[in-house]
Amino acid sequence: MKTALWLYLFLFIAFFDLHAQYPILTPFAISLGAAPTFIGWMLGIYSLTHLPGNLMAGPRVDKHGSRRYIMFSLTAAGLILIIQAYIHTPWELLFLRAISGFVLAFLSPACMTMLAQLSDHPVTQGKYMSGHGVVHTLASVLSPAAGAFIVASFGFSGTFRSLGIILVITGLMAYFTLPKTAPALQAQRSDGHAAPAPLTGAQPLLPFNWRYLLVPFVLACGQGILFYVIPLRNNGTASMMSTGLLFSIISLGALCTLSLLFLNKYSPMIRLICGIILMSLCFYALATLPESMIGIVLFILGTAKGITFPALASLFIRLGGERLGKTFALQSIATSIGSFVGPVLAGQLPVHFSPFFIAFLILMTGLLFIPIQRLFPAPPLSTSGPYHS
Incomplete structure (x- = not known):
């Protein structure tokens, strides 16, 4: 349960930071001189670069575990936000949004996998997934208004810097708090159960x-x-x-x-x-x-x-x-x-x-x-x- 609480905290901070940008990005792009068509591409490029990240995330999370990819995704996304505070052209914003979509593609599969591996009981797993939904919903309710308030107080640069620093700190916290192996898998191995077989190319494309x-x-x-x-x-x-x-x-x-x-x-x-x-x-x-x-x-x-x-x-x-x-x-x-x-x-x-x-x-x-x-x-x-x- 302790690991689940840490994961919920990290997910809340990550979702809060992401949703807090929704009311900010379009005005920020306009301030850089972006045209409406360019803004549409800037918002859509995030989903496009999410796809190759998801394709890479799945097999790697299965092979190496979730912890390193949670740390990587949070820390890299934070550094990108900090850099975003110092850009001056729309093309720089487009490039950073593309990279952000790629690195954050690892976060959701890694967190969901670790949550699922915290227990081998279906009802308990369902409760963990409900908790994930509660965290996501709370962040989506609170963060847009908070993002607009922070911009009004500190401006665009100050907002991106503060959100980026929070994500970097969260990634470092994940290093010290998340286990290398999920508790349910540790229990299986300590009870004498065989570890999962390594993934091979002979397995079907879809499970x-x-x-x-x-x-x-x-x-x-x-x-x-x-x-x-x-x-x-x-x-x-x-x-x-x-x-x-x-x-x-x-x-x-x-x-x-x-x-x-x-x-x-x-x-x-x-x-x-x-x-x-x-x-x-x-x-x-x-x-x-x-x-x-x-x-x-x-x-x-x-x-x-x-x-x-x-x-x-x-x-x-x-x-x-x-x-x-x-x-x-x-x-x-x-x-x-x-x-x-x-x-x-x-x-x-x-x-x-x-x-x-x-x-x-x-x-x-x-x-x-x-x-x-x-x-x-x-x-x-x-x-x-x-x-x-």
Whole structure:
């Protein structure tokens, strides 16, 4: 449990630093003389360089463990932020954002793998994943306002320096607090169980059915559409305050269900399917109900997210087996692609067509591809009976 608390602290600081930049980056790029098109590339380059980082992170985390990659990701991201405080051109910002996306791609697979390896009990693993969701949600609620406040007090350079120093210190703390081997693996080895076999080229490319990767993809598509549409309400005339309030309502709904730890006793597949159905119905409601109902629907959508994402993490833990690093890296890749496709798709739709309805169709289509036969395993063949000899 001590290791889990340290991991939650590091994740909170990392997510806080990252989300605190969201209201800062665009004004900072404008102050450097960046054009709107360039700003779009500057924001998108982070997801693009995330993909090769995820591809490299999976096998390396499985082979070397999570500790060194958590330290590397936090420290390198902090140094990049410190350098970012001293740049003077938009191209320098674009280059640093590209590097930042690559180095931070190692953080999530490494942390998720270590959290999963803290216990070999499915319910306990589910609770750890729920805690990860709570930490992420809290950071996403608190950090944007905090980032805007820090900029108002210390300016862009002071903000990037302070956030970078915090990340570097956090990376150094990880060196002294995180174990080299996960406690659950240590217990297995001390009990005489064999250590996991080294990874070889003879193993299959995917440790599970590829259709499971469609789930994080469609979920990220739906979220990307949501994050694209909400700020553009009322033909783009909605105030920043009302938009921020709506995003906070989603996070509060997620916190409500993330706090219900007893949900982890139920099958991850059942929770995942119920959560996706509820999310898709919320998108359908957003497409059909009047504007006055948006707050209630978004709160329910947040509760659905609080059910869905811990269940998805628990399901990938069971699917990944001893290759958790690669499993979570593939999940991150599918999420990154979905986060890129969702807003792009929403931006191409005609004005009279609701993007929320497209999100509803995407989620329901993804639901059809989930191999639900795991919910209904085949009964064992009988070894006795009138035809058994």
